[in-house]
Amino acid sequence: MLIKVSEKPILSIDDGKMFGTLKGLILYENRLSFLYCRAEERYLYIPVEHAILNQDAVLLKKNYADTLLSTSSETAIYTQTGEKIGLLDSVELDDDFYVTAIKTQDTVIQKDSILSMGNIIVVDLKKDKVKPQLSAVTPQEKDQLGYINTELSLPQDAPAEDPSDSEEEEASSNHLTQEEPLEEVPEKPDEEACQEAAATEDAIESINTAFMVDDHISSDIDPRYHYLCGKKLLDGIEIAGTHYAIDTVIDAELIQFALDNNAIVKVIMNAED
Numbered sequence: 001m002l003i004k005v006s007e008k009p010i011l012s013i014d015d016g017k018m019f020g021t022l023k024g025l026i027l028y029e030n031r032l033s034f035l036y037c038r039a040e041e042r043y044l045y046i047p048v049e050h051a052i053l054n055q056d057a058v059l060l061k062k063n064y065a066d067t068l069l070s071t072s073s074e075t076a077i078y079t080q081t082g083e084k085i086g087l088l089d090s091v092e093l094d095d096d097f098y099v100t101a102i103k104t105q106d107t108v109i110q111k112d113s114i115l116s117m118g119n120i121i122v123v124d125l126k127k128d129k130v131k132p133q134l135s136a137v138t139p140q141e142k143d144q145l146g147y148i149n150t151e152l153s154l155p156q157d158a159p160a161e162d163p164s165d166s167e168e169e170e171a172s173s174n175h176l177t178q179e180e181p182l183e184e185v186p187e188k189p190d191e192e193a194c195q196e197a198a199a200t201e202d203a204i205e206s207i208n209t210a211f212m213v214d215d216h217i218s219s220d221i222d223p224r225y226h227y228l229c230g231k232k233l234l235d236g237i238e239i240a241g242t243h244y245a246i247d248t249v250i251d252a253e254l255i256q257f258a259l260d261n262n263a264i265v266k267v268i269m270n271a272e273d
Helices: 139-149 163-179 191-218 223-228 252-260 264-270
Strands: 009-012 018-028 031-039 042-047 051-053 058-060 076-079 084-087 090-093 099-103 108-110 114-116 120-123 237-239 242-244
Touching: 009 031, 018 042, 114 264, 120 264, 223 252, 223 264, 237 264, 252 264
Parallel strands: 009 058, 076 120
Antiparallel strands: 009 018, 018 031, 031 042, 051 058, 076 084, 090 099, 099 108, 114 120, 237 242
């Protein structure tokens, strides 16, 4: 079989969709071992056993799904309810390089509890009840606690106040009050202060109104997902044929729509922290 060394499209044999572009051939001991491909913005090595080579194109024998755990960016781990467990620290593999567990700094999560892996990992801790350990108190925090618990007291060596001095000061003050009474000058209202007070009242009323509306809307959805309201999408998503662009503000209507279409995990995975 003669294969021309050139760029070729890589297609899925199941649906015929474009997967990527062939960028090179990897040889080991004079045997073709891997295909070097570009899929979207990533470069991948696909085992030659997974592909059918042709002069015009490369066909993948199955839907080739890959998950990239990047060393240059942190991968966050969340539960189904959106609670953040931590950041991926290491991956445990068996002898055949299958994932058996993942770890954060202080939590081990077994394979059976992993629901999905990608740039964000979603787990079900009901199957694997491993809770993070409480972090130890740092030396700086110990110093702060010691300062807070310190009793405040007046120095004992401070000289006592002479009562005669107080009597003289009081008499002098009374004398000045009797001889030169101060005239009360009526205060004029400050226009700027009045304007600021009015603006503050309007702002408070607007905020209270917004909270009342938001509470009314949020009360209609599952309380577990109230924390998502007001956050923005970090990437565009599509739910039941409806596209939501990046930076879309998540509201109660979007959350309820996702719940109705079993797509709430997609909203959680793409919501900002």
